[in-house]
Ligand SMILES: Nc1ncnc2c1ncn2[C@@H]1O[C@H](COP(=O)(O)OP(=O)(O)OP(=O)(O)O)[C@@H](O)[C@H]1O
């Protein structure tokens with residue numbers, strides 16, 4: 001489903017990703033770990049189509065298409081979802097209006113009729129339950145004044161509504177209390193099926209106790225220096241990243 | 247902002263005016279220029295009573311002593327007042343019994359504008375007094391209104407049929423000495439609307455007038471007079487678009503509102519005159535004097551405006567809160583794109599005790615647009631417990647445009663409570679990317695954010711107008727994103 005080959009990415013002439021190779025198949029869960037500043041969010045942003053970074057080398061195939069040629073909104077409509085490490089506040093735009101626009105853009109892209117107001121509200125209600133998010137949040141403007149944890153939950157809520165093929169969750173677990181962590185993990189697990197895949201970027205192996213990854217990768221200074229099974233996460237927690245230096 | 251983001255914003259905000267067309271209807275016009283003879287001719291053509299001619303001449307003589315104002319934040323080109331036609335009327339000016347009789351060209355024009363009269367009549371319950379080139383062409387719903395004693399007609403008709411009311415109230419809120427353009431309007435105004443709501447009547451429908459500038463090189467001088475008697479209510483809508491022409495054209499309108507005890511008037515405007523092309527050539531100069539007086543106790547005036555058009559907009563819908571417990575409100579969204587300039591705001595003059603006013607102003611600047619808010623809150627000595635709340639927000643798209651805020655306070659009573667809030671924000675690249683990532687393209691993302699930003703004001707508009715206004719905001723800021 002996703003095939004990253006020798007990907008190099010720079011910003012202002014400074015190379016941040018230095019040759020990434022990663023292959024993700026339907027049904028898989030991949031975890032990416034790595035120290036601060038190693039390039040995890042950069043990788044996520046490049047996949048989502050952020051144009052502040054420059055791809056200097058390499059290729060990314062998604063569903064047999066050249067992903068890097070697509071506009072960010074088309075990537076989203078084709079099923080790529082990014083759970084932002086720092087979700088953005090959009091004052092004045094209600095969650096309802098925002099999500100209704102988003103889902104109907106996706107449906108239009110897939111030649112489906114737009115959802116009626118009542119069908120949409122039904123969908124909202126359903127998905128709200130999955131992530132145990134309250135109406136007091138969904139009735140507000142997008143992320144405006146949300147607490148850190150609420151913003152993260154809201155990302156999963158949006159993911160639940162949009163039902164992506166490939167979800168990239170950038171530190172969605174950071175800043176969550178124990179209950180919220182369980183809720184988010186449950187949400188992700190409930191949405192998992194054999195056709196979609198998830199890339200989880202995290203610093204903590206505790207999330208990986210709830211969402212069992214098929215692979216754990218370590219991103220270090222712009223390169224994947226180790227890919228292994230889920231036990232790697234435990235080892236990292238114990239030893240840190242230093243031992244992977246060479 | 248990255249160069250590419252700038253480029254997208256640029257594309258999005260550089261949309262050409264969508265209502266640019268010109269209707270070919272024969273026009274009966276006076277020669278160009280302005281002098282006492284022209285004014286006599288205007289008055290004669292309209293078969294006006296003597297008091298009207300006198301009013302016009304006095305205004306003209308006063309205007310001649312005045313100088314064109316010079317504003318700090320507007321770049322005004324020279325206007326040659328002798329190069330303007332001050333009167334033009336469509337030739338076919340018979341009164342019609344039905345739409346079949348109306349010039350099909352004219353109907354097609356309304357169609358293009360998206361305001362087909364039939365639909366207006368049947369669907370929305372809106373009475374339409376469509377003013378095209380200075381003479382009222384079509385008035386609907388007159389009978390229904392007449393049953394309630396409501397007078398809603400063109401200004402010219404009011405002059406003929408209700409001269410006493412016109413004589414009593416015309417110029418009582420905006421005297422011809424008020425400012426340069428008010429004097430000019432008072433001298434040469436061609437037509438406009440007149441509305442009288444009798445005691446105790448709630449007008450059951452929104453009254454609306456569509457103004458339109460059309461004839462070649464014709465200045466438009468509208469005059470509207472609304473009188474709300476004791477315990478009455480009316481919601482009045484004004485909306486405008488103009489065909490695309492290459493010449494700068496002058497528009498100097500006057501709106502006067504008089505509220506008696508417990509009366510309430512809601513006046514809503516959507517203004518979309520030709521703003522000029524992307525380089526700043528052409529476009530309407532829009533110098534409007536709008537003022538209402540809450541004469542009676544417990545009366546209320548509410549101005550709502552959505553300003554997207556014109557090359558230059560200069561207007562300050564104002565309230566004189568004379569009675570006790572009176573309320574003045576001003577809700578405004580003003581967009582300036584490309585090379586448009588807007589200097590708009592309000593004046594709230596608190597005279598009566600316990601008078602209250604609210605000002606919500608939302609400026610949106612894009613391209614090279616310059617947007618100024620200028621607002622005066624004045625509390626006079628006897629206005630005990632006057633209150634004002636002002637919120638004044640600016641939104642910038644791109645970094646070539648400008649937003650300026652000039653709040654003026656003149657407070658002569660210590661019990662006054664005045665609050666002022668102001669914000670300036672930009673549509674951030676990260677906000678747009680967040681929307682993109684959810685499948686919403688940049689154009690629609692800007693639309694969402696703009697409409698969210700202006701919601702507080704749009705919500706004050708009557709339903710059918712709100713939808714139109716939302717579209718307008720989108721149209722005036724969006725284009726084809728590649
Ligand atoms: N806009 C930018 N301008 C300059 N440098 C940048 C920019 N964005 C990211 N970087 C740099 O790129 C490197 C990788 O950043 P990135 O956000 O991808 O790290 P990360 O692995 O997600 O870190 P964290 O675990 O702290 O979230 C960092 O050194 C960062 O400073």
Ligand SMILES: [Mg+2]
Pocket residue numbers: 040041042085170171
């Ligand atoms: Mg990060």
